[in-house]
């Protein structure tokens with residue numbers, strides 16, 4: 001909890017990237033949820049933790065096959081131990097320049113090729129380096145760290161003379177044996193030609209060298225110059241073509257938005273470019289209103305509107321466009337779309353648009369052209385619930401987000417989800433797929449409006465799978481599919497965020513003090529830190545304590561690890577609706593913790609499927 005989230009997030013991503021190339025199902029099931037928590041034993045197999053940071057990776061003899069990316073260790077800055085010994089890992093060796101705390105590295109008995117990386121020379125705490133039995137080639141770099149006590153590069157394809165540094169000479173021949181092209185002490189083979197000297201370019205075999213002044217050298221240089229000039233001309237031509245195509249691509253909303261979120265810009269110029277593109281015969285695209293009677297503006301009006309970036313999301317960026325004629329609309333510029341034809345795209349969008357419910361933000365319209373796909377929504381002026389819940393906490397200006405409001409969010413989202421799960425007319429409509437508090441909006445009357453539903457049906461799945469589903473269900477790690485059951489998990493996480501007031505690790509912006517909410521709450525209940533579970537801002541509302549516990553209980557049932565144990569939305573909603581809303585004014589505003597006897601009573605009451613304490 002004390003570890004800044006960006007470290008933990010980066011380390012988590014780095015570890016997942018490290019094993020991604022192996023495609024080993026073990027990691028999908030074991031490397032989920034929290035990995036290190038304070039000084040607890042690690043939650044993931046094969047890692048070591050200290051103070052919530054990853055300090056060791058030990059994945060030995062696991063039959064791992066595949067490549068790892070050179071920069072895989074870049075974010076594991078606290079790493080002191082690394083062993084991947086006895087697998088079948090191929091490709092170039094890793095870059096260790098960011099792992100200054102490494103003391104032991106064992107990559108022996110694998111299939112690494114290329115040269116020994118020079119980044120190893122910068123590791124001043126390195127005690128043990130074992131690279132034996134790989135396919136490494138080139139010469140041995142000039143290791144001179146006095147810390148080095150164990151060194152083994154035997155049975156590779158290394159070549160040239162063993163460098164004459166005190167450290168490298170202090171190991172015996174068995175550290176070097178099995179490299180036929182390696183010579184000089186301490187190996188047994190003598191260096192008998194000038195060519196067997198150390199090549200400090202690292203990686204090159206010392207073949208016979210041509211003197212710089214020889215005519216061959218001059219001819220080679222001239223030819224090289226001509227080739228470079230030729231390549232430069234080709235590159236320049238391609239660059240001009242690429243630039244033209246990029247300009248065409250950013251015809252509507254250009255990448256200025258991406259550079260600076262809150263930058264107000266006028267998009268009139270781009271409107272001109274659309275017109276120019278149209279004049280050049282390119283398809284201008286269609287602005288379609290779902291309900292044609294609501295057509296309040298044309299494409300030209302939208303292009304002339306001043307726009308403000310609202311944020312960068314998983315499916316694209318959102319902009320608030322203020323039209324001269326009055327209305328304010330939100331434009332979502334989609335990216336990474338599935339390769340759908342225009343008909344398929346419009347069919348899917350119509351399926352999304354058919355979902356009408358008072359708690360769903362309805363789609364106003366869409367724009368489709370070859371290069372741009374936009375969705376248009378009404379602007380919800382009271383913003384999203386994530387900001388309402390977390391922003392300004394502890395500051396005097398903060399207006400408390402009370403229980404009755406949180407309960408109405410829980411209900412509104414539950415109702416919207418029930419509508420999507422039960423009333424979806426089309427079998428093509430995926431469930432919500434990306435439920436989280438920033439996708440729950442409040443309009444000018446504080447009506448709860450769920451947005452971003454169904455977009456996984458139009459966004460390309462490999463990309464979406466890396467990013468979507470903020471509250472990722474455990475099974476999602478394996479099958480990368482959203483389902484009604486994964487929605488229930490997300491809804492459970494959303495309820496937990498509402499009752500605990502804690503930021504969920506999966507949806508937290510970098511630098512936020514976040515927790516893996518499901519594991520955290522289960523642990524909190526098991527270890528009876530019940531008083532700490534509820535957000536202080538609502539815990540003081542004593543008359544509502546019963547309702548809070550009930551909502552917590554419902555949330556925990558939604559967060560069952562096995563999808564089949566999670567309840568259906570109707571059952572969940574029935575329970576949420578049965579929680580009696582208390583008027584916020586009834587409450588005793590003094591700071592108090594949750595009544596312990598009440599907590600015990602709830603925690604020992606068996607729920608229909610399980611007791612809370614047993615759910616994980």
Ligand SMILES: Nc1ncnc2c1ncn2[C@@H]1O[C@H](COP(=O)(O)OP(=O)(O)OP(=O)(O)O)[C@@H](O)[C@H]1O
Pocket residue numbers: 310311312313314315316317318330361377378379380381383384434438439441451452468
């Ligand atoms: N109709 C709207 N009215 C007001 N604010 C909106 C509207 N739609 C989106 N937003 C806000 O704009 C910001 C960016 O939204 P966007 O949907 O692009 O990203 P996100 O919700 O953070 O992530 P994701 O793409 O995963 O949903 C968010 O803060 C969101 O709450």
